[in-house]
Amino acid sequence: MAHNSTRARLQQLTNQVSSSAMASPFSVDVVPQAPEDPLFGLMAAYREDTSDKKVDLGIGAYRDNNAKPWILPVVKKADEIIHKDPEVNHEYLPIAGLAQFTSASQKLIVSGDSPAIKEGRITSLQTVSGTGAVHLGALFLAKFYQKVYPKTALYMSNPTWANHHQIFSNVGLSLQSYPYWHPQTRALDFDGMKASLESAPDHSIILLHACAHNPTGVDPTPEQWSSIATIMKRKSHFPFFDCAYQGFASGDLAKDNFAIRHFIEQGFELLIAQSYAKNFGLYGERAGCFHFVAAPSSDAGERTKRVGSQLAILQRSEISNPPAYGARIASLVLNDKALFSEWEANLRTMSGRIIDMRKALRGKLEDLKTPGKWNHITDQIGMFSFTGLTEGQVAKLRADGHIYMTKNGRISMAGLNTKNVEYVATQIDKVVRDTE
Ligand SMILES: Cc1ncc(COP(=O)(O)O)c(C=O)c1O
Incomplete structure (x- = not known):
């Protein structure tokens, strides 16, 4: 008897708890159904x-x-080497990722002979592919650049890779766009782009596709890049390069990083997001890298270290440390002369x-x-x-x-x-x- 009444009381309490637990803060007004990607x-x-x-x-x-x-033949080869390597294990990578991978990525993206490397003006973190690198850069700008220029907007090309809008607005940056595609000529709206860069407030952040612009496939010529750099320098704009197609675009790695090299030569401080999804065919392995390049100055090395220390904190709170497998493959290829030339041949095939x-x-x-x-x-x-x-x-x-x-x-x-x-x-x- 006593047992039955305890059970009834418990049921009563359960009903009370479950009816009061029904109210969710996530009503449809608060969390509407998002459109499918x-x-x-x-x-x-x-x-x-x-x-x-x-x-x-x-x-x-x-x-x-x-x-x-x-699957790129060179990637298959690297894969076999890794599988046979008794030293490979499943431990965590450091917060900034695989050091051989990030240093090789620097050389690839700015070229090995860049003074920025020699002078210790680059800090790099391995990221969750290009998306992760864009996101890390977005977080960094929202947290630090906005301290100095609180009302600054980030300007992106119209159109741009759709995910750019979400990544940058999610961190609270205000967004603007510059004209890029000219529907009548089906080519670059260079005049429109230049006029927009001129009229943007000084110190605006300008997002640029380093090569093979997505979605248009239209890139500025080297001469046009040079004019863009001239305007941006005069206006003290801050460049953020998104590079998802190096080597995949023209088949020539140096041709595809021309814009980045040019801006570094012009003395800009800048950010780079680098993806290995397309050029290594490592889509699902999420191999990428983020780089901060300091402008040359007597304290550039010290600034680079400080920035690196803050990026490490951002990275730790987002992903703790990056995934290892794709970076191991890319690192092996990037650091081996013979495999590197084979990769270049694979790039030319694609x-x-x-x-x-x-x-x-x-x-x-x-x-x-x-x-x-x-x-x-x-x-x-x-x-x-x-x-x-x-x-x-x-x-x-x-x-x-x-x-x-x-x-x-x-x-x-x-x-x-x-x-x-x-x-x-x-x-x-x-x-x-x-x-x-
Ligand atoms: C312009 C641009 N940026 C970044 C990415 C990021 O790609 P992932 O995260 O796969 O490296 C892409 C992929 O389509 C892209 O087109």
């Missing part, structure tokens, strides 16, 4: 499409001529196939006399091409042709191959004529 949504829609004609031009990852992921696909798509559209001009397809560089197709045309290509691309008309050149380029060109031709 457009790119990941696109990937899911492509997977579900059962048509044998389907073509994925949304994917931001390299594919070989059979539309398959490509960039070469992409350049061939640009030529093939443009050629087929011109053969078909598709209305409009298509020279921008070969003028652009890197993984992506901004085709100029409208949102309506993109939707029609998907519905009628099972061809998937982002709403803004960006196509991943890596999704094209000798077997589907003719089909894609024919479908684009049809859609352009139908909607003229």
Whole structure:
């Protein structure tokens, strides 16, 4: 009896607790349903499409001529070496990551003979790929740059990689944009960009894509980079380079870091986010690096150390220490002469196939006399091409042709191959004529 009444009392208490525990602070007004990430949504829609004609031009990852992921042969080799190495274990890396990896990354991104390296003006931390590096830079700017210039905005190109908006606004930086893409010429809006840099308040933070601009595939020429640097110096703007495609863009590592080298030569203090996702095909391994480069001055070395110490605290509170595997692979290749040359050859394979696909798509559209001009397809560089197709045309290509691309008309050149380029060109031709 007594037992039963205790049970009833307990049930009563449980009911009370569970009914009072029902009220959550996360109501729909507080936490509304977020939209699906457009790119990941696109990937899911492509997977579900059962048509044998389907073509994925949304994917931001390299594919070989059979539309398959490509493990770089040099990465396979490095992988085997690591597996056979009895010294490799699963211990934590230091907070700043694998030292051989970060020092080799410095040499790659600013070039080995850079005075910034010799003078100890660079501090580098291994990050969770390029995204992690952009985020670490964003945190650093929000915490420290804003102390000196509290009202400063960060200017990003219009358009830019969609994630930039979230990464920088999440840390509380205010965002502005500078014109970049000229829809009529389908090329760089250089005048618009320069005017915007001129009119931005002094000491603004300017986010620049080091090469192979995503999503447009349009890069400034070396002369244009030089004018950009001149304006930014006069205006004391602060550069933040995002470099996700070094070597993948042109096939030439030195060509693809020209802008960064030029700005360092001009004496800027700057930040760099470096990704190894595309150029090593290490997408899921999340290998990347963040660099702070101090401007030359008598206290530059001391400043670099101070900045490094604060970056380590930010890193510790975010990820504690970075993942080891991808960095071990990249480090092995970057620090070995023979493997490094093999990597350069692998880079040329990827960039070469992409350049061939640009030529093939443009050629087929011109053969078909598709209305409009298509020279921008070969003028652009890197993984992506901004085709100029409208949102309506993109939707029609998907519905009628099972061809998937982002709403803004960006196509991943890596999704094209000798077997589907003719089909894609024919479908684009049809859609352009139908909607003229
Ligand atoms: C401009 C740009 N920045 C950064 C990244 C970061 O990529 P990940 O985090 O995979 O290295 C990308 C990837 O698409 C990119 O296009």
